[in-house]
Amino acid sequence: MKFLQFIAMIRSTKPELESKLSSMRIMDNNPQKPVVRMANLCVVSSHAVNGVAQLHSDILKSELFADYVSIWPKKFQNKTNDFQAEWESAKMADKQRLAQFIFQVTGVSIDPNSLFDLQFKRIHEYKRQLLNILGVVYRYKKLKVS
Numbered sequence: 008m009k010f011l012q013f014i015a016m017i018r019s020t021k022p023e024l025e026s027k028l029s030s031m032r033i034m035d036n037n038p039q040k041p042v043v044r045m046a047n048l049c050v051v052s053s054h055a056v057n058g059v060a061q062l063h064s065d066i067l068k069s070e071l072f073a074d075y076v077s078i079w080p081k082k083f084q085n086k087t088n089d090f091q092a093e094w095e096s097a098k099m100a101d102k103q104r105l106a107q108f109i110f111q112v113t114g115v116s117i118d119p120n121s122l123f124d125l126q127f128k129r130i131h132e133y134k135r136q137l138l139n140i141l142g143v144v145y146r147y148k149k150l151k152v153s
Contacts, residue, residue: 010059017031020078021078024074032047046071050072050082055082056083057084057086058083059087061085064083064085078093
């Protein structure tokens with residue numbers, strides 16, 4: 008939707024917002040340094056606006072874009088919770104596979120609900136912290152053997 012169409016639509020369908028059009032503009036009115044208001048551009052031109060959490064969606068609707076919500080209430084949505092459940096399920100399935108792999112290779116049983124911190128990359132000699140922790144593990148294993 009072009010901004011002039013947007014203004015015409017507001018004037019014809021929501022005349023009570025006429026006084027707020029200056030704050031809803033996509034371009035700032037400063038002739039010396041015109042500025043594009045990217046958030047306003049996104050709201051006007053997109054088919055949906057989604058917050059990253061329910062709290063953020065509520066702030067968008069009640070404070071930042073309340074005037075736009077009065078025009079397009081269904082445009083403002085919150086869809087983060089569906090993603091989180093799917094992500095947690097995939098993460099748990101991978102942790103269970105990792106626990107099975109560790110058991111098959113080492114015979115050590117690990118709880119999949121544990122926190123895992125894995126690092127898959129080449130070990131460079133200038134990575135002192137990594138070399139230091141490997142040294143700690145080496146010395147610990149030597150102590151256990153003797």
